[in-house]
Amino acid sequence: MSNKYKKQLLFAWEELNMELSYLHVIINLVRGLNKALEHDLENAAKHYGLTAAEHHILCIVFVEKEATMTQIAEKGLWDVSTVMQVIKRLKEKELVTSSKRPNDRRVTYVKLTEKGLKLQKQSFFHEYRLFNYIDEKLENGSEVEQKEAEIVLKVFRELNEHFHGQDFVNWIFNSQKKIELDNKE
Incomplete structure (x- = not known):
């Protein structure tokens, strides 16, 4: 095997390892958020039987x-x-x-x-920590924190568009408007 081929193979292997480690990071970051959200949703539901x-x-x-x-x-x-x-x-x-x-x-x-x-x-009116965290950043955070929170929400929207489609995302935002209108009555 030539040195050039060995270098290419080594580079490809290092890239694969980086991709696998990045996958590990993404999986666990998303899983951690999901666990926090699930915990709050389950607590809210349990509170009401x-x-x-x-x-x-x-x-x-x-x-x-x-x-x-x-x-x-x-x-x-x-x-x-x-x-x-x-x-x-x-x-x-x-x-x-x-x-x-x-x-x-x-x-x-x-x-x-x-x-x-x-x-x-x-x-x-139940307590949802993820919502409270993002809302706190949007309402009271520094300019940088507000921008970061907006980016997080944009990424959430784009991920849902990718995996569940535009109709699903439209329903989410339309339902938000319906809830806001209903709470004003």
Whole structure:
């Protein structure tokens, strides 16, 4: 093997090792954030006697006012079978109702009950550390910290566009507007 080839091979190996170590860094940084967010979501849900999935479905239905099982699955990034199981539990807790339309009995529509609506509105005021951290940087941080927080939010948006599509991201931002309007009433 020539020295030139050995150098090229060594360079390629070093690049691969850097890529693998960078992958390790990305995986663990994202996992760490996910754990913090999961912890807060689970605590918020538990506070109201719910699982994180039940709580998230209530939020989706709150925003949509009425949603099909398929719509809930798409917005929640679940399989429809998972949504059906969670909806069953929410119905038992009297937080949602489901119905079918006479003209199409295949589609099930889900709505919040008064009890579900009240619980969902209360849950918006729970403590979420990731949100608080970013909000603190945006509201009270230095100019550099504010810019960094804006960049983080931009990256979150771009990653979701890449992995889940523009429709998903549009739904997120449109639902934010619906929540803001509803809280003003």
